[in-house]
Amino acid sequence: MPATSVLVLGCGDVGSAVAHRLFRAGARVVLCDLPEPSHSRRGMAYTDALFNGTAVLEDVAARHVADLDAIRALWSAGGAIPVVTLPEDDLAVALRVDAVVDAIMRRHAMPPDRRALAATVVGLGPGFTPGINCHVAVETQWGDAMGSVLRDRATAALSGGPKPLAGIGHERFVSAGVSGRWCTSAAIGQDVAADEIVGTIAGTPVRAPLGGRLRGLPRDGVMVIAGQKLVEVDPRAAPRVFGLGARPRAAALGVCRALGLEAEG
Structure with missing residues (x-):
């Protein structure tokens, strides 16, 4: 059965893209991060909702709310994704979410095992192995496998560098x-x-x-x-600094497929 309520951890560009696509797919999604996060690609994320109260990313709004009642009220009203800084474990249990998506995107630290929080825990980024610290993972590294749903193997280790823009990495x-x-x-x-x-x-x-x-x-x-x-x-002649990026889009599609909200292809 497709997941209908989802907690997304991390409001950087990848987590924001995941929340955006889940919202578009009809899921009740809540986005969670630390207070005053230091994400840099703020034009491609919902990060600024935690500072300004609201943020809009490709026609989908997110709104900073303070408590569980406000999350439920926004879910009922629709129109925006709730963004919170509440303790993630308490949040998952109190809301009884169907799924948790860990989109914190740690570069070096090993992600914790959060499988006790929901029936499905999806891991994004290096360090995730299904059956060890998640139920299913999505590949986020550039390449042919980017966005792939992984059920029996780990995500790729951090390697290489950023995708070049105008030949500059x-x-x-x-x-x-x-x-x-x-x-x-x-x-x-x-x-x-x-x-x-x-x-x-x-x-x-x-x-x-x-x-x-x-x-x-x-x-x-x-x-x-x-x-x-x-x-x-x-550095490009036609720079792109706002909106959903290619890698976050691919990761978001993979998450929706992993949760049964879109067909796996």
Whole structure:
């Protein structure tokens, strides 16, 4: 039987795309993350709903709500995806969701086993093995298998690098050199020049790696961790910094197939 209520963990670009597609498929979906998350691709995600109260991604709205009653009320009213910062384990149990989708997308840490939270737990990103820490997984690494539903094998380990844009891969990113509070007056979609200061961490300037349009930039005032991707510049003549990305779309389709909301192909 298809899942009708789904808790999605992580409101970055992948988790947001999953919530978006589930909502379009008619599921009651709730999106959960930490307060003040430091996701950078905010034009391609619902992250800003946790700061502004609402966010819209390709004509589907998300709204920050505070408690279980507000989630249920929004499910009944329709029109938007509830976004919360409530404890995820308590949330899954209280709402009796049919499925949990872990879209936190850890790069190096091993994901925990959350199979006790729902009849179906779907794992996205490196480190998931069906029968070990999820019931089913979806491949998110670029390649022919991207978006595939995995029931008897693990997701691919982190390898390679970002998909090049205009032939530029790692060079379009800046990672945080230290941990601390991120401060910026720049905005997603803003054009920047190479070496232009786009923010600071604990007073240390952070500069654009090349000229182009800002695609990744955490919200002003959040705490960031040394090593995390902080700034991303799209160098293309026709940059794309808003809307659903290709990899998140593929992952979202895989999740809907894994949950029986769309036919597996």
